[in-house]
Amino acid sequence: MNGTSSDPPLGPPVPNWLPRQLPPLAVMNGRTCRVEPIDSTRHGKALYAAYATDREGRLWTYLPWGPYSGPEELCARIDAVRASGIRPEYALIDLASGKPFGQASYLNIDPAAGSIEVGGIVYAPPFQRGIAATEAMYLMMQRAFDELGYRRYAWQCNSLNDKSRAAAIRLGFKFEGVWRQANVYKGRNRDTAWFSILDSEWPAIKIAFEHWLAPENFDAEGRQLTRLSELTAAARRS
Numbered sequence: 001m002n003g004t005s006s007d008p009p010l011g012p013p014v015p016n017w018l019p020r021q022l023p024p025l026a027v028m029n030g031r032t033c034r035v036e037p038i039d040s041t042r043h044g045k046a047l048y049a050a051y052a053t054d055r056e057g058r059l060w061t062y063l064p065w066g067p068y069s070g071p072e073e074l075c076a077r078i079d080a081v082r083a084s085g086i087r088p089e090y091a092l093i094d095l096a097s098g099k100p101f102g103q104a105s106y107l108n109i110d111p112a113a114g115s116i117e118v119g120g121i122v123y124a125p126p127f128q129r130g131i132a133a134t135e136a137m138y139l140m141m142q143r144a145f146d147e148l149g150y151r152r153y154a155w156q157c158n159s160l161n162d163k164s165r166a167a168a169i170r171l172g173f174k175f176e177g178v179w180r181q182a183n184v185y186k187g188r189n190r191d192t193a194w195f196s197i198l199d200s201e202w203p204a205i206k207i208a209f210e211h212w213l214a215p216e217n218f219d220a221e222g223r224q225l226t227r228l229s230e231l232t233a234a235a236r237r238s
Contacts (some may be wrong), residue, residue: 114151
């Protein structure tokens with residue numbers, strides 16, 4: 001190093017860095033689920049039916065959209081997001097039934113910085129915290145880190161959304177802080193809680209997911225033997 005004590009502090013060098021590619025609208029295959037580009041014709045009505053099992057509408061409490069008046073409104077939103085080109089959106093397919101149970105997107109993508117976010121996540125109630133939904137999140141992480149080489153994978157949610165905050169920690173994200181008065185949704189203030197996983201943290205998190213998703217981690221009734229939260233907490237400490 002040629003610097004002196006009077007030099008301003010700088011971040012570590014990132015050798016041979018090049019901007020990352022945008023995530024493709026391509027299928028991601030898992031053992032219990034498939035993540036595929038969303039299509040209103042193929043997925044809209046089935047997703048509306050899956051979401052309708054949420055009788056109280058709690059799926060939409062902290063989201064800027066929904067609930068939907070009918071499948072036509074949901075299909076129109078799917079088409080609008082796709083036409084905008086703002087974010088690649090995917091349907092989450094349960095391989096056991098062949099039916100969609102949710103949707104998720106990559107968003108706030110910054111290829112030059114190697115930063116990408118997962119969001120727009122909705123799961124039908126029977127699938128929340130289930131194997132298929134968890135594997136879908138793993139597949140999306142795997143694409144961002146292993147296939148595309150992003151450096152930062154982010155998650156944001158309403159700071160009052162305790163379930164989303166707990167989900168982020170369970171999935172291996174680290175809490176970064178809160179942006180106060182970050183937005184206004186449905187006429188109410190939103191403070192945004194931010195979480196992330198870095199590329200340096202991903203190998204340990206990946207091992208935790210692979211351990212949890214392994215068939216031997218579940219008994220004959222499908223009950224987990226080791227909790228994912230335990231595995232990712234150990235990975236964060238490593």
